[in-house]
Amino acid sequence: MTQRHPRPGEGPYTVRTPRVVAARRLQRRRERDAAGLFLAEGPQAVREAVAAAVVQEIFGTRDGLTRFADLMGSARGGGARISEVTEEALAALAETVQPQGLVAVCAQQPVPLEKALAHGPRLAAVLAEIRDPGNAGTVLRTADAAGAGAVVFAGDAVDPYNGKCVRASAGSLFHVDVVRSPDPAAAVSVLKGHGLTVLAATGYGDTDLDALADSGRLATPTAWLFGSEAHGLPGDLLELADARVRVPIYGGAESLNLAAAAAVCLYASARALEAVP
Structure with missing residues (x-):
């Protein structure tokens, strides 16, 4: 050599x-x-x-x-x-x-949100104010595996190029459009303007994920909003979402951690979207 x-x-x-x-x-x-x-x-x-x-x-x-x-x-x-x-x-x-x-x-190759959406992704993830690099990188990796085309780091979120975030993404950082958006609410408006249904993942949601999947509402282009594990999503983003969705808990656990909840939500959407002819 x-x-x-x-x-x-x-x-x-x-x-x-x-x-x-x-x-x-x-x-x-x-x-x-x-x-x-x-x-x-x-x-x-x-x-x-x-x-x-x-x-x-x-x-x-x-x-x-x-x-x-x-x-x-x-x-x-x-x-x-x-x-x-x-x-x-x-x-x-x-x-x-x-x-x-x-x-x-x-x-670094951050992509403007409008450019990312011009590629026509059917699935996107928005990491709003998520500051833990390990969680953020894991969600990025999961979004990639579920077929998401864009991951938005919104507001005061961790730097996607943080070393721990890069390692946790296991290479997925290089597979999807990584977007930085300083204003989460503005990002939601842009996503909606491009025809994506915006769903907020929250343990206090009034819509059950299973019921949402059974209704067929996941079979459309979707952007999932995820908040920090400690504080969840801000109230203004919850209000802007088309639905506030909770992952059903069938056992005795109080809740799921961020990465696990994101995996459940993203894969529910991926399964529904894959079934669309």
Whole structure:
């Protein structure tokens, strides 16, 4: 494998090498937003990023670059720079306890809501004020698996390019249109204007999900609203929704967590939509 190494005598990049220092800054949201870049960690995320043609540079240990030589060849073919780093430098770039040898610097590709809707998605998810990156990334992954075409991070939601969110999405960040919308209510209005039924998932909903599915009302283009696990959806968004939907609880559990409830709702819609000729 032909790979990009530092100049002769320089050795692998270290934690003090300017390129590594610059990449480490991307662990902070302010720096990510300013640069329009983010970090993707581990071979799975890097592979998806390479396939999406968003990788600018890959930092890898000698072992990591060797083990994933084919992936490095694909990345190089797409114009990415390949840089060997020390184990210490890789650990500084990674945010996991046991990094897997690769970290990529990737270009952010947020999509305006109007452009995402121009693609005609039949299913979308809106993450309103959800601040937990693990939950947000998991919902993003679930939305992708359910066939959603767009995921909207609305209001004061977590940064979709946060390292934990990227890891929790397991590559789905690169599969769907990721939208940032500072005004959740405005996003709902746009979704409605494009003909999507807007459903708010809430434990206090007056509409039962099973009854909604049995009525056939899920067999139309739909956007699901999900709120934070701690506070739920704001009242104004609940009022704007076409229906406020609760997931039925048949056992003794008080409620479902956000990711589980989102999976139930999104898959109910996916099943209904798939049945439409």
